Amino acid sequence: MEQIDRFSKRFDSTLLKATATVKESEVFIDDSISYGFRAIVVPWYLMDRVVRKVRGTDISAACGAGFPFGFETTETKAYMIRQSLRLGPEVRDIDITANISAMKSGDWDYFEREISYLSGLLKNVICKVIIEVSYLDAVEIEKACSILMKLPYVDFVKTGTGYGSRATTVEDVKIIKRVVGDQKGIKVSGGVKSLSQVEDFMASGADIFGSSSAIAIYGEFTEKYPGIADLK
Template sequence: MAELSREELAAMIDHTILAPNASEADVRRLCGEAKEFGFASVCANPVWASVLADELQGSAVLACVVVGFPFGASATEVKAFEAKTAVAAGVQEVDMVINIASAIAEDRDALVADISAVAQACHDGAAKLKVIIETSELTDAQKVLACEAAVEAGADFVKTSTGYSSSGATAADIALMRKTVGPDIGVKASGGVRTREQALEMIEAGANRIGASKGIAIIGAGEASEGSY
């Protein structure tokens, strides 16, 4: 299993707050924690885009929001507009949820079209796109198809889960996703990663980013904030 220092592990974690009852004070607190501990980003709902940009300006921590969250069932044009608006507010990373029904139907063209529109909205503003495929809802063949579609559409990362479905990240899914996308696309493990051991298992399987609301506990710096992600 990978041996990483606290600082190295923190730099791979998206410090996450996606609860619908999260307040502005909660989001600002996570930004302070992320700067203190050196997390990769703070990931929040898009209503907080400008707050993230304000709090994280001048730091190495990236501002990240989700779009089409948590079901991925918004119209493509809505997802793209949501991403464009967030990037205009100063966000540097966007985590979008695919149209899960398209993946289950194995409709590659629909997946590529959905992801491409959001990728363009992100890349036009120099932001990166992570594509959430919601692995718990898909067969292995559908996971592969979704990852291939994400790569074709220009995504920068593929990501396991929203954290709001029946289960989250597994090492087996991470390994499958890494094998599918190759070495040049990021793979993010999210959903149910709560301990250092779980995080290291995901990294060993091929993840280079971890999404978690328990980042402080994962790096061994204290108790985690409450959260469902």
């Protein structure tokens, strides 16, 4: 399990709105670096800029494969992963979107076969699998997590892309935690906008977060808990 000793290291600072401009992304990257977040995510075609700017720091450039619905073929996702890793060793996180259609169809063999293959390409970097809980019922969430538990190179179960039908809930996280325990990390993404949400999610078992509001949340944290390194 990834060791976290600072609150800032609980956040993948994310800018993925469709209208994000190059200039906006550049400012976002610089601001996120100044806060020392665990990772930075911007539109994929601009990730080389993140790689250059985080070089020599402990901040990861995080890329995705199959975002946001996971509909691409397995080989297409594998190509995306390989291209991301070619950007440099600063790419230390890959977030794979599982095929939502396959999960909703009950094709769990496809789900397992695809994620097993793709996660096997990521033995030396952090692999997160997005199961997009907003489209799944409790039984489907449990099934997806039980399969991911069998895959040694999956490090985190991630709740969403931010493009789902609703925000992640505390109950979603509790369901995941019941299955994965302390064997896999949990990343909450999708609607994380306040410190109070982060506190509730952590109390339910979440470890890290993807948020476009990471800077604002960190500001809330330092105001509420001056001199404290992290929430426990």
